[in-house]
Amino acid sequence: MQIRPATDADRDAIWKIFHEIVAASDTYAFDPKMSREEALAYWFRADTRTYVAEKNGRVVGTYILKPNQLGSGSHVANAAFMVAPASERLGVGRRMAEHCLSEARRKGFRAIQFNFVVSTNTSAIHLWEQLGFKIVGTLPGAFRHPEKGYVDVYVMFRSLP
């Protein structure tokens, strides 16, 4: 598996993953009717670095890394990860997360924050905890899960010493 900066040639593959994940509506608070154009504009914003994980020439995951706030909050990064549903449980998320920690350090960020980790997404939470993230906040009922109704959302944080 190779992880590298995304190029324009990856846009179709990224949109395919994005669309599948957002349509499932069980991990991200995006508008499920978000268009291809809106999704790619968000994933390729000017302040955002976009990466893909490639395996046997196919894009199996993508992630973004950006400042979580501007100005006096820009030393804390934010990241978001998406793994193609067909490639789940193959370690793609972990590889991208490790790559992300190293990129964030390299770019001089002092910490990484996830603003919105849905509490039912236990495999992601388990991975973040293994990688040194801590739950630093709980947002009561902040996510409307398609099957479980209103569930809590975690804010997770990891310093990069």
Place this chain on the structure above:
Amino acid sequence: MQIRPATDADRDAIWKIFHEIVAASDTYAFDPKMSREEALAYWFRADTRTYVAEKNGRVVGTYILKPNQLGSGSHVANAAFMVAPASERLGVGRRMAEHCLSEARRKGFRAIQFNFVVSTNTSAIHLWEQLGFKIVGTLPGAFRHPEKGYVDVYVMFRSLP
């Protein structure tokens, strides 16, 4: 004091307040070099309701109310408040906050969340706590204060039953 939806005629007054507050760099994580155009685009986004507090015909404060997340997170509102430095400690913030709670309820939001309350901004934190907000998260060193260095930031949350 009257609180009402902002109009295009308020843009100059809003920019004046915004610019003063962002230049001080001690409460908000905006880029202090943010242009008038960028600031007003942010304050008047399509998904955002913008209000002003007016006293004797002068705009003395402004606030915005919007969904904090899209899709399955859009039942939680986010708000941001700015009081003209010359009108501080006159109850403008409290009046806007009460107005905001009532507007958020009226629009059907189930809760309000503040993502980034700088821990040294004790008068704001005191006001939010009086109005029923609770600190639900602490982001270690997430704000670089111009005098105090890296300080913690709170996530605050209030249900709207």
